[in-house]
Amino acid sequence: MNWQGIKAIYNFEMARTRRTLFQSIVAPVMSTSLYFVVFGAAIGSRITEIDGVSYGSFIVPGLIMLSLLTESISNASFGIYFPKFSGTIYELLSAPVSVVEIVIGYVGAAATKSIILGGIILATANLFVDVQILHPVWMVLFLVLTAVTFSLFGFILGVWADNWEKLAIVPTLVITPLTFLGGSFYSISMLPPVWQTVTLFNPVVYLISGFRWSFYGNADVAVGLSLTMTFAFLLMCIITVWWIFKTGYRLRT
């Protein structure tokens, strides 16, 4: 293993976060705080408890997931897209680093940033509402697994995108709607039966449900199923990344 290579990519990406601290950390924290103010305080005061949890507390796992998904994708996709855009990808391709090492470097850094952000949002949420974590180990597992999986997805997106529009379109038009409709702000049991069935086709439902279970012990779908779906998506991403490097898709001519 080229550990120095992995470290170089990882540190390079983390340094970018430090340079763009406002964009990387402060902006997501600010938008999350606004969610708490609008949904938690203004609207939440008119909504009764859900599964014995106050509405403000109920939306905390969903809000963390919302930021985790979007930030994992945008960090990882930007990380690999920018060298393609600027042309500096030549150095990565000509370096003695394997697929695994490149992915560990980029995805590791993107996932690290997302996990840090998730922790910050959790701390921020504590300022607004009471947050319980019944299963902290599972909470960390879901957090890490989701960050890694969606960072891998973001990496794929960054390789696939050949312009800035494509880079932005998936997080904006696919991920954000799926997250909003995946039970971030409600329990899917609150939906009419037909929509409950439709919602089960949304993969984000399983992530949010499992993550929320680790907080309050309540889940829309079985925890085992949540975990299985997350691993299944992770596996799909791994296979796609392996194929990208094997064929050189959009990287090597």
Added chain:
Amino acid sequence: MGDSVPVLRIENLCKTYDDGFEALKNASLEIDEGEIFALLGPNGAGKTTLINIVCGIANASAGQVAVSGYDIVTEFRKTRSLIGLVPQELTTETFESVWATVAFSRGLFGKSPDPQHLEKVLKSLSLWEKKDNTIMTLSGGMKRRVLIAKALAHEPRVLFLDEPTAGVDVELRQDMWDVVRQLRATGVTVILTTHYIEEAEQMADRIGIINHGELILVQEKSRLMRELGKKQLILYLDDPLQAIPEHLAAFDLEPGPEPNELVYSYDSQANSTGITALLNELRSAGIHFSDVKTTQSSLEEIFVDLVKRIR
């Protein structure tokens, strides 16, 4: 070629792009350790494609490449760690500092941090004072230096310079060639492409000429210039000639750019250059001259002539 393993061995290398364009056609080449090899060719000839395949940026359609005996596909870690590449385009990490980007390159190539080596590299390229500057604040020439520093950060044994002096000032060009000479002194092999053929003439041990994806000639520079170069004798006549006399038709004579100049082209390697005979004929014809000069074709003239012939 000696008995030792060549630092670069390319065998029947082919590259066909998805659109059907054949960028390389059965290119074969061997380069020995410590050589300075210049690859010349017109735009689109296949120079950069060849470099990109050796460095791992592009995949070959067919053929094999070995660096110091290691296959570039199956033993890519070994080959790539031996190679440094200065690309043609000015592609830099705009928002990074000079030091950070050079340190990144060293790490990426698997080398542990070595501030002393980086300092030496930056100083040799007159970048030391700029080490904390972000790259976006540097001039084009300085960015080119940064690219060279990045390529040298991991102490490569083979350095590819893909038109490194395109658009840079004379000072940088001189600095760069000084660095190349220093590298060569430490046994580093340098493979360069350049549009400034006089640079190849000045620096290279051997020359390869590539055109339409085919390596049409690979030869030692001195031999190439000897064999393909024309030698000319210029005679400065006392009185201009109206026409070249018929009895001098056996000699390859032509009028020079000035009315009083007569140019004789000859093969300096031939048993008889014909100079003595020409001078005797001129004397007997009563044609007098006040001065003589000999010239030899430049590499550029040879290159242009070769490429024209192939076309």
